[in-house]
Amino acid sequence: MPVALWALVIGAFGIGTTEFVIAGLLPAIAADFGVPIPVAAYMATSYALGVFVGAPVLIILGSRASKKTMLAFLAGLFVIGNLVTAMASSLEVAILGRVVTSLTHGAFFGIGSVLAAEMVPPQKRVSAIAFMFSGLTVANLVGVPAGTWLSQQFSWQTTFYAITLIGVATVIGVLALVPATPKPKAQRIGHEFAAFGNAKVLLAMGITILGPAAFFTSITYIAPMMVEVARFPEGSVTWLLMVFGFGLFVGNWLGGRFADKALMPMLYGTLLGQGLVLVAFHYLAHSQVASVLCIFLMAAFGFATVSPIQKLVMDKAKAAGAPTLASAVNIGLFNLGNALGAWLGGLVIALGFGFTAPNWAGAMLSAGALALAIASGLLDRRHEISPEIALR
Template structure:
């Protein structure tokens, strides 16, 4: 892989750490601000919603800025947002900080996905995108557990100061490693927006919303689930999040390695497997060993869908005339799904279904994503069959 991609990996590491570390810090944040855990989880839902809104807005605002400059500006915004969160005197100010940080997420990955794909041959594009997303997986393998540990040993604010430092490193890496990129030509964004009415694009984006949202429904509440239901001590959350991170790492490799060969079959298999694991997790949440296995597997099957889904949307959107905007919007949709998952997990807990209930709720979401994936595959087959029929009629 081109060495310049490491700048994207570092940025992805910081973004992944700030997004997912909330799962390990929720009890401490809730106690510090004197609110319930579902209320403190607004730090997760606000972040996810901010990504959804911020991604297209920043892509449009930066449409005449080079990819390198845009990535540097986004990394600077990331630094500002995490610093505001760390200094927040109240939950409301912390949410503002999270919203500022979230503006970076979608545009960074959207631009980064396009840039990564442009740097490699066509047959390696999913692997290049997966390489960038490996920063997310390493964040969950190392950054999130270390951030959780820092929060437990010192304070959750210290965790966000550390993430701010990662943001500064990202700014430096982008400026040093990414080669100069030309300013894009003015684009008719009305044409790009029109592409979002394409059924194939909409189906692919629907998979984006529901696919990874399934495991986010569970992982957002993993700390109270593991301490209240499974019986782990609070100190175990750090290494349990490392297990989750290892699953993400394995899933990212799985998706990047095999999706270039058979993208849709890969999606069918991983979405079904994710649903099965989450349903099983609900019933075995009281068993420590089984819970550890389920945490790893739900992360692996869940994240195996991410780079294939991103490539699927990019392909459909490129054919419909909206490659860059759709790439960024799709990252926002991943996080809209995360917000949906965090909200649904909090809803089932708040309505008395227990701390293990986010697992079966996530399983239902994964089945919904599978239905959309099958519909997308059938639409592709129908289009291919129509194309062959027309070709036969011509001859």
């Protein structure tokens, strides 16, 4: 892979750490600010919603800047946001810092996905995107458990100071490794939004929302679920998150490896597998051994869909001439799904269904994503059979 992709991996590692580490910090944040855990989870939902809103806005505002300039700017914004969260004296200020940080996420991955695909031959583009997303998986394998450990040993604020340093490393990596890129040609904003009138793009984006939302519904509340239901010691959350991170790593590798050959069958299998694992997790969460296995499989099946879906959206949007905007918006939709999952998981807990309820709620979302994937596949087959329809 081109050396410039390592700058994207560094950024993805920092972004993945700051996004997912919240799952291990919720009890400490709730105790520090004196709020229930579902209220502390606004730290997760506000971040996800910020990604959804910020991605298209920043892509449009930065449409005249080069990819390298935008990546460096976004990395700087990441540093500022995490500093605000680390120094926050109230939950409201901490949430504000999360929102500032979230503005980086969608645009960074949107621009990075396009840049990664442009650097390699067509037959390796999903693999290149998966390589960039490997920063997310390593974040969950190393960064999130380390951040959880820092919180338990020192404070949750210490975790965000450490993430700030990762942001500084990202700025340096972008400036040092990413080659100069030309400024894009000016386009009308209306043209940029043309891709969103494509039914295939909309179906793919629907999968984006529901698929990741399924496992995020569960993982957001994994700390109370494992401590209160499976009776793991509180300190075990750190290595349980490492299991989750290893599952993400394996899933990302499998998704990048096999989606270049059979993208849609890969989506069908992984979405079905994710839903079945979440159903099993609901009934087996009292077992420590079964819980560990379900956490790994949930992550592996869930993240195996990420780079294939991103490539699917980019392919469908490219014909409309707006792959960068569609790519960034799709990243925002991943996080809209995360917000949906965190909210739904908190809702079923608040309604009294218990800490295992997010698992069956997530399974329902996975079933919805599978239905959309099947609809997308049928639409592709219909267009292959009737070329006249495809040209419309």
